[in-house]
Every structure is written in structure tokens, then in C-alpha cells.
Amino acid sequence: MNQTIFDKIWDRHVVEKIDDKQVILYIDQHFIHEVTSPQAFEGLRKRKVSVFNKERTLGTADHNVPTLNQDQPIKDPLSKKQVDQLTNNCEEFDVKLYDLVHPKQGIVHVIGPEQGLTRPGMTIVCGDSHTSTHGAFGCIAFGIGTSEVEQVLASQSVLQVKPKQMRININGTLYPGVGAKDVILYIISKLGVGGATGHFVEYAGSTIENMSMEGRMTVCNMSIEMGARGGLIAPDKKTIDYLSTRKDKVKDWELSTEYWNGLKTDSTASFDAEYNFDAAKIAPMITYGTNPGMGIKIDQSIPELSGESFEKSLNYMGLAPGQNLLNMPIDYVFIGSCTNSRIEDLREVAQFVKGKKKAKDVFVFVVPGSQEVSRQAKEEGLDKILEEAGFEMRGAGCSACLGMNEDKIPAGKYCVSTSNRNFEGRQGPGARTLLVSPLTAAAAAIAGKIVDVRKVEMA
Amino acid sequence: MKKFTNISSQAVPIPMEDIDTDQIIPARFLKSTSRAGFGANLFRDWRYDQNDQPKKDFVLNNDTYSGSILVCGKNFGCGSSREHAAWALGDYGFRVVVSSFFADIFKNNALNNGLLPITVSQEQLHTIFKIIESDAAATFDVSLINQKFTCPSEQLTIDFSIDPFKKTCLLEGMDTIDFLISKRETIREFESRHLVY
CATH class of the missing domain: 3.30.499.10 (Aconitase, domain 3)
Structure with missing residues (x-):
């Protein structure tokens, strides 16, 4: 087979092809937050439909919350209204929520991996462009708009056109003082802010392999800053070790690890674009x-x-x-x-x-x-x-x-x-x-x- | 969604490149829980100074330029996924945005809200800017059904492409959410045999 990881995951999630381009893509995990979800819930209300699969959506309040005195009521009335609206919507539609006082609350792209909800082979979306972060675990994760949030709430699916694919290889050892953030800032400075538009990126090479899961998340996080639809990294031992402390979220650990271990881009697969970078040439960036x-x-x-x-x-x-x-x-x-x-x-x-x-x-x-x-x-x-x-x-x-x-x-x-x-x-x-x-x-x-x-x- | 009909209008030029959605609608105006009213803050910090006074040199404050077609430099709508950017443009009165390329999420958001993104070549974009520069009253016609962007007075005709499904949605005012709701049974069947590892 000549498939990339992206192809393999994408194909497993296509519910139906609408035409040559558009597909109905099934979403395994949906995250919502207070800023890009209220209008989507309002839409459900108007259409008189329920959430299609409430088990696959998790809400948290992160964008518009104070970082001081979080146990007190929010002072700004508009912010308070928006955060309260999220709570009300999650209650009304029976969606799980980590609100501001919940011990698991946090930035949506930090808590997903932390709680073991982000795993290889999944499709993940959120009304936030930095959803690309989750790709560090070898999944297809991308940001969507509010109409698409409503699509997911109403059908656990989104209408999508398959993007082009790009591979970025980074090989070699980083110098002391140079980290994952410098790697991605360096790549973006070379490709430009629109350099990967229309593409989904796979990051590969020894530098990526040697990076921690946190470092990989930093790299994938900023994929959108060069216009990419998302970024992903093949799962490996580090990915599985990270998830092994979060086994409770996985139905069948043996079966899952077997699938994850096989999630690699075939050696004969081709990409629409490919770039190579030398880690030794990367310095602290600004x-x-x-x-x-x-x-x-x-x-x-x-x-x-x-x-x-x-x-x-x-x-x-x-x-x-x-x-x-x-x-x-x-x-x-x-x-x-x-x-x-x-x-x-x-x-x-x-x-x-x-x-x-x-x-x-x-x-x-x-x-x-x-x-x-x-x-x-x-x-x-x-x-x-x-x-x-x-x-x-x-x-x-x-x-x-x-x-x-x-x-x-x-x-x-x-x-x-x-x-x-x-x-x-x-x-x-x-x-x-x-x-x-x-x-x-x-x-x-x-x-x-x-x-x-x-x-x-x-x- | 309202049906997209033919448009004949003057155009508003913003030749700046890489216009991100934070410029289109800054984050501090995203606290509303409805879709309405974002047009008032469209390009807020380019349009108004810190005392909320209109900045005279910004095109939206210049009476010479008006119309429902916005023409912008390449990579329009990059950055944040906020659909509020598409809502703000639509609420202000724009129906079409022309650029030499669009950020992916913005493009989807625009199409889902009846705002037509037209991608032209860098050369064509340059020509359009030149036309507006020499005659701010120049009228452009947009025919979605024929996929043509024209300026009859300048003999300019540009054929543009659009995904056929999205074209149908726009022309018929069809809502993608209603479409997916109609597919719920098929999706439920898929879900019943789909494994999430």
C-alpha cells in the first residue's frame, strides 16, 4: 500500500462520499469552549435537535476566563454571560463540562491529552485553530468554525474536502538552548505564514523522534501558523508510554496498542510537498x-x-x-x-x-x-x-x-x-x-x- | 441561509497581505453569544483609533469606496478559526471577498455563511487593484452560476472555481447542518461498526 498515516486515518472515518471532493467525516472526539459554541447550541435549539452523541463532546471554559480569583464570580459581565451560557448549554444538552471550578479545567488543547482523550488514529475537532496540537499523538485534529461545531453537535460529523499532504523532515540533534518551539518557529520562518495552506503536515525525522510528547505538541500546535490544516506525528513508544498512565480511557488496551503500532506512513507513499531541515542549523528564535x-x-x-x-x-x-x-x-x-x-x-x-x-x-x-x-x-x-x-x-x-x-x-x-x-x-x-x-x-x-x-x- | 444571487457592485480594496482574523474582528469583541452585530467592529483597530474615532486613512472610512465586494491581498483570513470574522464581513454588507488565496478555515466559514470567497491569480488580483485605483466607481459583476467575475467597463473576465457541492449550497441557500441531519441514520449505522481505539 502507498498510504500515509493521514490517508489511513481519514479513510477509516469517511461515512459517505458526497461527490468527488466532499465527504462526511466522522469525528471521534469533539471539544468545545465558551467562545465558539454558543451560536451552535442556539442553532440546535432552533432546529429542535439534540446532540447526536453526547459522549463524544467535552466542554471546558478557557478563552474568556480570569486567571486571578477563579473561585470568585467573573467580574466582566459579558465574559460572565458567555461562560454561564456554556454551563447552561452543557446542562441543557447533557454535555460533560469542566467548568472554571472543576479540578480538570484548563486550555482545551492541554486537557485533551492530559485526560487521555487524545489518542492515535482518532479524528478530533474543536472550534479553535490550535486543535492541530492533538496531532502530536498521531491523529487527525483540526480547527473548525462555529457552523461546523453545529454540524458535529448535530451529526458527530463534518463535511470536509480531503486536504493535500506535506511532509516535513527534521533530522539531527538540537543544540543546547534550542527547543521544540524554536524548531517550529524556524520552520514557519522558512515556509512563511501561508506556506502550508491547503495541506495537512506530517512531521518526521530523528529530531521529532527524540522530542518529548510535550515538545511534539508544541510543534503540531503551530502548524496552523503556516496555514496548515493540521500537523501530525506517527505514534511510537513515547506516545504509548504517555497513554499507558491513562489506560482507563481505552476500551481494549492490547487491541489499541496493536493498531497504534501499525500507524505509520508506508515507505512508498508520496506527498504533495516535502521539506527537509537540519536540526543543527536551528537556533533560538524570535x-x-x-x-x-x-x-x-x-x-x-x-x-x-x-x-x-x-x-x-x-x-x-x-x-x-x-x-x-x-x-x-x-x-x-x-x-x-x-x-x-x-x-x-x-x-x-x-x-x-x-x-x-x-x-x-x-x-x-x-x-x-x-x-x-x-x-x-x-x-x-x-x-x-x-x-x-x-x-x-x-x-x-x-x-x-x-x-x-x-x-x-x-x-x-x-x-x-x-x-x-x-x-x-x-x-x-x-x-x-x-x-x-x-x-x-x-x-x-x-x-x-x-x-x-x-x-x-x-x- | 439566504440564496446567493448575482451581484453587481463597486469594490473596496485592502491591498494588505496576510490579513488575519484578529484584524477582521479582534478577540475582545467575541464575547457575544449571538451571530448578529459584529459588523460594527469589523476591522475595529484599523478603522478606529484608541478613542474610538474613525481613522481617516482607512478605506472603510473613505466615502469614495463602497459596495459589497471586498478585495484583499493574499492569504486572507489566516490565524484564528473564529467564524465571527465571516459574520462581521457579512453583517457589514460584504457578499464577496476576492483574494489570491484564502486561509482554509476562513474559506469554509465564509461558504457556510453565504459569503463567497473568489480566488484569483496574483496577476489578476494586481489588475483588479489597478482598476479600483484608477476608478473607484468601477463596477464588478459576480455570477456564481457561471463562475465569472467580470468588470465590463475594463473588459476583464475571470473564471473562478468553486467546489460543486458548496456552489449548490450557496445557489439554493441550502444549509449544511440540515443536510447532515438528514444523514443521521447513515451516520448512526457507521458509528455502530466504527471502532475508536
């Missing part, structure tokens, strides 16, 4: 512009390009072509988001900052991806280390990644952020975002400026 493709190695200078979009972008950022960002003072450091808020990220940051203090004029806040991550961090004493360094520890949520709640960066201020988007106004109107890895963010917090983590003494 973005300088207003889309994630505008990234450079941290010791490089901003390229001298032209064009209306480029000029508008640099003007917004208050930066100039040819400028080097090293030693540039910064105002905020945000460690969080579905890209980098897992326990491994917090461990890496804590290890670096242990015994150090943040720079005086920088506000640093850490927003764990879930309440589970938060608890684990406390158990390991990471919260103490971070607080002693002057970092503020918050409750779980999407927070300043998109600034829907109070966690906004003021206009004109520079925020070094472990999140995934540096769009204009993303972290608040006028906010200037510099995307980096957790390690580079930690180093910037301590130095109060952009630094090359490879040249800073490691803890």
Missing part, C-alpha cells in the same frame, strides 16, 4: 513582526525587505529593518498558552530561574495550561521557585495569548511571549508581541531584555 512567519534567529538582524505589509508591520512593532533585537529592553513576559504551558515548560523555566530574580522593570506572569498542570507544579515546588524569582503564578486559561480576559498587554509595550501569535493587537490593542521559547522567555525575564540563552550561564 519574531520581530506581526505574523508568526516573521521570525529570525535571535542573534540575526531584522531583514531589510520592503512592501506595504512589511512596513506596516515594523511600524506597528516600533522596529526598523536591519535592527538587531539582542539587548532590547522589554516590559512584559508571558509564559503560557496552548503552545507552551505544560508541566515540561514550567519545569524548564523553573530550572533556569532557580535562585535568580526577575529584572526590576519587567512584569512576568506564568499561566499554567490546566489545573492539573498547576497542581503538579505545586507538588514539585515549581510555583515557589517561580514566585521567589518574582514571577506571578496565575490560574489556568488562555489568558494573554489572545487577551480576551483582563490579561492584556498595554499599547506600545513589548511582551516576550511563549504563545503562538504576534498579530497586531493580539495581546491587547497596540501590544507588541515577540514570540519565543519558554527558555528564551525565562532568560529575558531575568535580564529585562532580549538575550541569547546560549550565551547566558545555564542554571
Whole structure:
């Protein structure tokens, strides 16, 4: 057979072909949150239909929740209404919900894997573009709009056209100080913000094989930032080891592992596009512009390009072509988001900052991806280390990644952020975002400026 | 969904590339639980300053340009999956968006809301911008049934492609959710023999 992993999973989920292109694709796991689901439930109500399979949808409140005083009622009336609406909808339609005070609440793309709901061979959707994160487990996971959320609620299926396929191979060993976030920022800087549009990406190669599950999630998470429909990685021993602590979610462990072990792209399969990258050429990365493709190695200078979009972008950022960002003072450091808020990220940051203090004029806040991550961090004493360094520890949520709640960066201020988007106004109107890895963010917090983590003494 | 009929209109140009959905509708305006009213905040931070005053240099604040066709630089609608972007464009009065390519999720969202994304070549896009630049009153015609985007005064004719199923949905005002609901029995049958590992 000449099939990719993607083909194999896709074919198993096609309920019916509508024409040459459109298929009805069955969805194994559906996640919902408060921002992109209310209009879908409203649609069900108008049509007088129930949720088709309530066992396959899980809700959580993450995008629009405060990260301070989470046990208190939400202050912002519009946010409160939206979060309450999710609770009411889940009650009315009998859908399981991890609400704000639930011990399993968190960012939807952090809790799926954490709870063992994300597994190889599945189809997973959510009304959120970073659903691609789940692909780290070898599944087809992609973001959808609200009409499609309603499609899934009403039929456990979506109408889809099969995307083209791309393989990205990364081989070799990463240098110390270079992590999964740098790998994906590097790839996006090479392919561009629309470079993978229309494609589903498979990441392969020794660098990916050697990455932890958390690292793989970071890579797959940002697939959408180069336009890809999603990204996935073949399941291996690491994937199965991760799931072995979550066996309760799996009906037949032996049968499942046998299937997962066989989920590989055939050696004769072909892709619509293929790229190769050398891990040794990747350095700590930073973005300088207003889309994630505008990234450079941290010791490089901003390229001298032209064009209306480029000029508008640099003007917004208050930066100039040819400028080097090293030693540039910064105002905020945000460690969080579905890209980098897992326990491994917090461990890496804590290890670096242990015994150090943040720079005086920088506000640093850490927003764990879930309440589970938060608890684990406390158990390991990471919260103490971070607080002693002057970092503020918050409750779980999407927070300043998109600034829907109070966690906004003021206009004109520079925020070094472990999140995934540096769009204009993303972290608040006028906010200037510099995307980096957790390690580079930690180093910037301590130095109060952009630094090359490879040249800073490691803890 | 309303049936998509032929359109004859002036066009509004935004030559910027990689316009993400955060620009189309910023996250802080996503707190509504209904589909209505997003047009007021369409391109909010490009359209209004921090004191909510219209920015004079932005095209939506320029009376010279109007109409139900929006023409934008490549990779329109990238980023967040928020369908609110399609709702905001529709609510403002746009029925067609023309670009040299669209982000996948935005394209689906647009089609699911009766907003027609027309993909043209980079060269054709350049020509369209040139036409609008020299005559803001130039009228463009869109015929979905014939899959043609034309500007009769400039002898411009562009054939565009669209997925046949989506074309039928738009022309007949057919709703994909109703369609899937009609398939519930088939899906239930599939589900009964489908294994989730």
C-alpha cells in the first residue's frame, strides 16, 4: 500500500462520499469552549435537535476566563454571560463540562491529552485553530468554525474536502538552548505564514523522534501558523508510554496498542510537498513582526525587505529593518498558552530561574495550561521557585495569548511571549508581541531584555 | 441561509497581505453569544483609533469606496478559526471577498455563511487593484452560476472555481447542518461498526 498515516486515518472515518471532493467525516472526539459554541447550541435549539452523541463532546471554559480569583464570580459581565451560557448549554444538552471550578479545567488543547482523550488514529475537532496540537499523538485534529461545531453537535460529523499532504523532515540533534518551539518557529520562518495552506503536515525525522510528547505538541500546535490544516506525528513508544498512565480511557488496551503500532506512513507513499531541515542549523528564535512567519534567529538582524505589509508591520512593532533585537529592553513576559504551558515548560523555566530574580522593570506572569498542570507544579515546588524569582503564578486559561480576559498587554509595550501569535493587537490593542521559547522567555525575564540563552550561564 | 444571487457592485480594496482574523474582528469583541452585530467592529483597530474615532486613512472610512465586494491581498483570513470574522464581513454588507488565496478555515466559514470567497491569480488580483485605483466607481459583476467575475467597463473576465457541492449550497441557500441531519441514520449505522481505539 502507498498510504500515509493521514490517508489511513481519514479513510477509516469517511461515512459517505458526497461527490468527488466532499465527504462526511466522522469525528471521534469533539471539544468545545465558551467562545465558539454558543451560536451552535442556539442553532440546535432552533432546529429542535439534540446532540447526536453526547459522549463524544467535552466542554471546558478557557478563552474568556480570569486567571486571578477563579473561585470568585467573573467580574466582566459579558465574559460572565458567555461562560454561564456554556454551563447552561452543557446542562441543557447533557454535555460533560469542566467548568472554571472543576479540578480538570484548563486550555482545551492541554486537557485533551492530559485526560487521555487524545489518542492515535482518532479524528478530533474543536472550534479553535490550535486543535492541530492533538496531532502530536498521531491523529487527525483540526480547527473548525462555529457552523461546523453545529454540524458535529448535530451529526458527530463534518463535511470536509480531503486536504493535500506535506511532509516535513527534521533530522539531527538540537543544540543546547534550542527547543521544540524554536524548531517550529524556524520552520514557519522558512515556509512563511501561508506556506502550508491547503495541506495537512506530517512531521518526521530523528529530531521529532527524540522530542518529548510535550515538545511534539508544541510543534503540531503551530502548524496552523503556516496555514496548515493540521500537523501530525506517527505514534511510537513515547506516545504509548504517555497513554499507558491513562489506560482507563481505552476500551481494549492490547487491541489499541496493536493498531497504534501499525500507524505509520508506508515507505512508498508520496506527498504533495516535502521539506527537509537540519536540526543543527536551528537556533533560538524570535519574531520581530506581526505574523508568526516573521521570525529570525535571535542573534540575526531584522531583514531589510520592503512592501506595504512589511512596513506596516515594523511600524506597528516600533522596529526598523536591519535592527538587531539582542539587548532590547522589554516590559512584559508571558509564559503560557496552548503552545507552551505544560508541566515540561514550567519545569524548564523553573530550572533556569532557580535562585535568580526577575529584572526590576519587567512584569512576568506564568499561566499554567490546566489545573492539573498547576497542581503538579505545586507538588514539585515549581510555583515557589517561580514566585521567589518574582514571577506571578496565575490560574489556568488562555489568558494573554489572545487577551480576551483582563490579561492584556498595554499599547506600545513589548511582551516576550511563549504563545503562538504576534498579530497586531493580539495581546491587547497596540501590544507588541515577540514570540519565543519558554527558555528564551525565562532568560529575558531575568535580564529585562532580549538575550541569547546560549550565551547566558545555564542554571 | 439566504440564496446567493448575482451581484453587481463597486469594490473596496485592502491591498494588505496576510490579513488575519484578529484584524477582521479582534478577540475582545467575541464575547457575544449571538451571530448578529459584529459588523460594527469589523476591522475595529484599523478603522478606529484608541478613542474610538474613525481613522481617516482607512478605506472603510473613505466615502469614495463602497459596495459589497471586498478585495484583499493574499492569504486572507489566516490565524484564528473564529467564524465571527465571516459574520462581521457579512453583517457589514460584504457578499464577496476576492483574494489570491484564502486561509482554509476562513474559506469554509465564509461558504457556510453565504459569503463567497473568489480566488484569483496574483496577476489578476494586481489588475483588479489597478482598476479600483484608477476608478473607484468601477463596477464588478459576480455570477456564481457561471463562475465569472467580470468588470465590463475594463473588459476583464475571470473564471473562478468553486467546489460543486458548496456552489449548490450557496445557489439554493441550502444549509449544511440540515443536510447532515438528514444523514443521521447513515451516520448512526457507521458509528455502530466504527471502532475508536
